[in-house]
Structure formats: C-alpha cells, structure tokens
Amino acid sequence: MAEFTTLEHENLNSVVYGALCDALMQGRFQPGDRLKIRDLAEQFGTSVTPIRDAILRLANDEAITFRSPRDIRVAGLSENRYREIRAIRVRLEGFAAETAAQVATSADIQALEQILKENEAAIADGDRLRGTQLNQAFHFRLPQIAGLPVLTTILRRLWLQMGPHISDAYLAGGRAMIDHHYPVVEALKRHDPAAASMAIVDDILLGGKPILERIGAVVPGAERSA
Amino acid sequence: MAEFTTLEHENLNSVVYGALCDALMQGRFQPGDRLKIRDLAEQFGTSVTPIRDAILRLANDEAITFRSPRDIRVAGLSENRYREIRAIRVRLEGFAAETAAQVATSADIQALEQILKENEAAIADGDRLRGTQLNQAFHFRLPQIAGLPVLTTILRRLWLQMGPHISDAYLAGGRAMIDHHYPVVEALKRHDPAAASMAIVDDILLGGKPILERIGAVVPGAERSA
DNA sequence: ATAACATACTTGATGCATCTTTTTTGACGT
DNA sequence: ACGTCAAAAAAGATGCATCAAGTATGTTAT
Structure with a gap:
C-alpha cells in the first residue's frame, strides 16, 4: 500500500494564513503594526471566523502578539x-x-x-x-x-x-x-x-x-x- | 520605565490548548486517536469555538493532523x-x-x-x-x-x-x-x-x-x- | 480653556445556527 | 454472505449575533 501525504485542505483559514505568512516574510508589515480582524475580513472578503483562525495560528507562531486583550500587533524583536x-x-x-x-x-x-x-x-x-x-x-x-x-x-x-x-x-x-x-x-x-x-x-x-x-x-x- | 512581560490572556482557548498540550505531553493520547470538537466542548463545558481555536493551534504545531476534512487525529510519527x-x-x-x-x-x-x-x-x-x-x-x-x-x-x-x-x-x-x-x-x-x-x-x-x-x-x- | 465625566464606538471572545461534505448504516439485490 | 447504493447522522467550516472591555469622543462644569 502506497504512502500518501495528507492532502491540503484548502480551508479559508489556510488561505488567509498563507497570505499573511507571505506578507510577513516579505516584510510587508512593520513591527508593531496593528491587525484588525474585521478589517482583514473585509479585505479578504470572508467573515471574521477564518481571519480569527489565521490570526490565532500566527499568534501561536509568535509572529504576532496580543499587546492587550483587544490589540493585535505584529511582534517586535528584541x-x-x-x-x-x-x-x-x-x-x-x-x-x-x-x-x-x-x-x-x-x-x-x-x-x-x-x-x-x-x-x-x-x-x-x-x-x-x-x-x-x-x-x-x-x-x-x-x-x-x-x-x-x-x-x-x-x-x-x-x-x-x-x-x-x-x-x-x-x-x-x-x-x-x-x-x-x-x-x-x-x-x-x-x-x-x-x-x-x-x-x-x-x-x-x-x-x-x-x-x-x-x-x-x-x-x-x-x-x-x- | 520597567519592562513588563505581556500578561497572559487567560482565554478559554488558551486554557483548552494548555490542557490538551499537557495531555499530549503526558502520553494520555495515543497516536491516531480521534478528537471530536463537539465531544471536547462538552467535556470542557464550553462552546465549540474555543475548542476549535485550540485544535487549530495544535494542528499548527503539527501535534494533531486532519487526516481528512472532517477527521481530526493525534499525529503519528514515522x-x-x-x-x-x-x-x-x-x-x-x-x-x-x-x-x-x-x-x-x-x-x-x-x-x-x-x-x-x-x-x-x-x-x-x-x-x-x-x-x-x-x-x-x-x-x-x-x-x-x-x-x-x-x-x-x-x-x-x-x-x-x-x-x-x-x-x-x-x-x-x-x-x-x-x-x-x-x-x-x-x-x-x-x-x-x-x-x-x-x-x-x-x-x-x-x-x-x-x-x-x-x-x-x-x-x-x-x-x-x- | 481645561479637566472630568458620560456616552457612543471599537474590537476581540464566545456561543450558536446553518451549510456542505463525509461517514456510517442498513436495506436490497446478487 | 457479500457488495452496492441510498438515506440519515455526524462533523468541521463558515457566518453572524451578542457580550464585555477598552478607547475615543463630546459635553459640561469650573
């Protein structure tokens, strides 16, 4: 029986996550830039849910931080x-x-x-x-x-x-x-x-x-x- | 001005994530075990949303995988x-x-x-x-x-x-x-x-x-x- | 003019309804 | 018995309403 790599679910959250990753790695964000879920939802043309999901993954990667409970920002680097x-x-x-x-x-x-x-x-x-x-x-x-x-x-x-x-x-x-x-x-x-x-x-x-x-x-x- | 470590938001999703991390690191799951969002929501006494958030973070950590679009499982290890x-x-x-x-x-x-x-x-x-x-x-x-x-x-x-x-x-x-x-x-x-x-x-x-x-x-x- | 307070707005967190796809199950025919 | 197919149930994805907490704004009193 052959080995299969589990195929990509192209969820909306993965699309958003990938897009934000690219943007971060290409330096299209500055450290300290604020991200707003509703704004991003409008830009991506989705509801807030997939954006939240992507943001959460990015936060898990420590690429973005929650400076305060309602303030999401691109992480700084000491x-x-x-x-x-x-x-x-x-x-x-x-x-x-x-x-x-x-x-x-x-x-x-x-x-x-x-x-x-x-x-x-x-x-x-x-x-x-x-x-x-x-x-x-x-x-x-x-x-x-x-x-x-x-x-x-x-x-x-x-x-x-x-x-x-x-x-x-x-x-x-x-x-x-x-x-x-x-x-x-x-x-x-x-x-x-x-x-x-x-x-x-x-x-x-x-x-x-x-x-x-x-x-x-x-x-x-x-x-x-x- | 003193340095403050950004304080922990004790979100529900973080609580769930932490609990699942502990369970995984303590070997309380077997590789291939299936996780069901609704079941976990009942166990944790929350809605499905914080569970989804935690699962997403764990998936981002590659600790759990989506074998198929509706089948969430503890990751195996070749x-x-x-x-x-x-x-x-x-x-x-x-x-x-x-x-x-x-x-x-x-x-x-x-x-x-x-x-x-x-x-x-x-x-x-x-x-x-x-x-x-x-x-x-x-x-x-x-x-x-x-x-x-x-x-x-x-x-x-x-x-x-x-x-x-x-x-x-x-x-x-x-x-x-x-x-x-x-x-x-x-x-x-x-x-x-x-x-x-x-x-x-x-x-x-x-x-x-x-x-x-x-x-x-x-x-x-x-x-x-x- | 300024300071203080109240109101309205912003915003992420949570819960929940619904949608679509998958998986299960069971009946039917071979 | 076994395989096939269809109907029903399951389950994650998405969207959205609501909540609470923080922020901004504007008004009023001094």
Missing part, C-alpha cells in the same frame, strides 16, 4: 531575541547544509544555481521584494534537499518572526547577502558537509549584521504571544 | 520523522546545555538536583506519569537556565509531537532515562559546556532507543497538518 534566533539558525541551517552536502543530486545543485542566477538579476534590477524572496528560497532549499521537513517548519517560524525586520535591513546589506551563497553551492558540489555548514553559518552571521544594527532602535513590543 | 526530531534535539538541547553550563547559578543547580531527587522517588513509586513529567521538566530546565525562550518554544513543539509515543516507551526505558541526567548536572557544576552538551546528547540518543523500537509498529498517519 536584540536578545534576535541573537537567540540567529544562534538557533546557525545550528539548524548548519545541520541542514551538512546533510544536504551528503545527499545533493546534480538536479538539486542546478536548482540552487538557478535561484542564485535569478537573485543576481533581482539585485541588478533593484527588485528588493524579489531579492528577499529568493534569498529565503535559497535558505529553505537546503533543508528541503536534505529531506528535513521538521527543520523546515521550525525555520519557517523563525523567518516569520524575522520578516518584518529583514526587509528594512536588506537594502543596507545589499549584495553582500548573496555573496556567501556561492561557497555553499561549491561545498555541495564537492559533497563537503563541513564546508557547506561553515559557508551557511558565515552567511547567517555576516548577513545578520545589518539586521542587528537596525533592531536596537525599533522594539515596540518584543514579547510573548497568547 | 521513524524518519522521529530520527529527524532526535537529530534536531541533539543540536538544540546541546546548545542549551552548553549555554546553561556557562551561566548556571547554584540555585539553578539545586533546582535541577531537586528535580532529579523527585524523579528518583517517582521511579521508586512506579509513578510513570510523574516520572515522565519530571524527565520533561529536567530537559526544559536547561534552556530556561540558559535564558533561551525561543529554543524552549521549539522544544515544546517537538515534545508535543513525541508525547503520544514516549509514554509507551518510558516503561521499557525504565531507570536508564534518568541515569544520563547526573553527568549533566555535574558538568554544569564544573561550568564545562562541552561535557554538558555531550551528556545531554547521550541522554537523548540512548533514551530515545526504546521509542525508536516501538515506532516501527505504530504509524497510523505520520504526515502534514492543515
């Missing part, structure tokens, strides 16, 4: 919290890169190079949104190549929390954010786990600097969720 | 998925132990020793439930000592997925599950990060063996969520 996220990413994405280096096929390599190529084009065009998306696509491709779905889910949550902050810093970082991706691909080609891990760690640490510089100033409410 | 979770725990809990070893105070050490003492008593009494709880308490105490709240949240989600499986295996593992905790405390006393990390990794890998043996047989539906 410097300490960002440093912790970065430290976790170093371990988790390092692990993903190691594993990917061991199992990557030539098709996997080609896919990564394609992402890099498009990313170069996006940077050349000054398309900041697309650049952000492609940078994320590169990072998410590694655990996918490695066959680590749990890790992918964890990373997605971390990016959800970083989303409102990276967009600001992406411009400042500029082309440097993609430079460190090339050594990763080279390491994967050579099936060199240690080099792949070190390369992605470099990318995380150096690419994160401009984010860290910005964060000190922002921080509206950088705490728990419901 | 062997591969469990191995991945274990590999992630090794890195994350290793990191937590390292950090904890650097910053642990004598009060922290005493708290850990108190947990171990109570855990010994629980084992002596054959109190399997309390033993499971105290084992988890030990593991969660390390990132707490280390001051890593994001990591704690990630671990909590992983334990949520393991919960329905560890209870079965805990008996089989028996006292071995706690033996490896002592070297951790010793390493923290010596402020020896490398030793602390190695000790907790040993605990994860060896303690996980009985779980792994059981898992091969179970696996009703070990996939995605909504």
